[in-house]
Amino acid sequence: MGIAASLHVAASIPLFLIHEFYPDNKGFNPKGIVPVAWQVDKDGYVGLPPGPGLGVDVDEKLLEAEALKPQTYKWPGARLKDGSVADY
Numbered sequence: 001m002g003i004a005a006s007l008h009v010a011a012s013i014p015l016f017l018i019h020e021f022y023p024d025n026k027g028f029n030p031k032g033i034v035p036v037a038w039q040v041d042k043d044g045y046v047g048l049p050p051g052p053g054l055g056v057d058v059d060e061k062l063l064e065a066e067a068l069k070p071q072t073y074k075w076p077g078a079r080l081k082d083g084s085v086a087d088y
Contacts, residue, residue, distance in 0.1 A: 001034060004054040011048055019046075033063050 003021045010019045034056055037049040049055025078086040 001054060001056050001058070004038075004049045004056045007038070007046065007048055008054060033059050033066060035059075 006019065010016045037055055038046050040046045080086045
């Protein structure tokens with residue numbers, strides 16, 4: 001949903017230059033909960049998701065089932081030799 005919302009914001013800004021995102025949406029959202037309703041063309045352009053609102057259709061039953069599973073994502077947590085936080 002965040003990508004759809006940010007695409008709408010980008011579309012509303014004249015001469016917007018670049019928007020980065022992961023088209024496959026892997027890593028944070030289990031597959032199938034929010035199907036990707038847009039496509040990146042051969043030149044790297046993407047249109048707005050079709051449909052009402054943000055154009056996002058959430059599979060609420062799948063979301064509920066996934067929410068009950070334990071979380072597996074762990075922040076990289078990069079640190080320097082002295083223990084201070086580093087940019088990952």
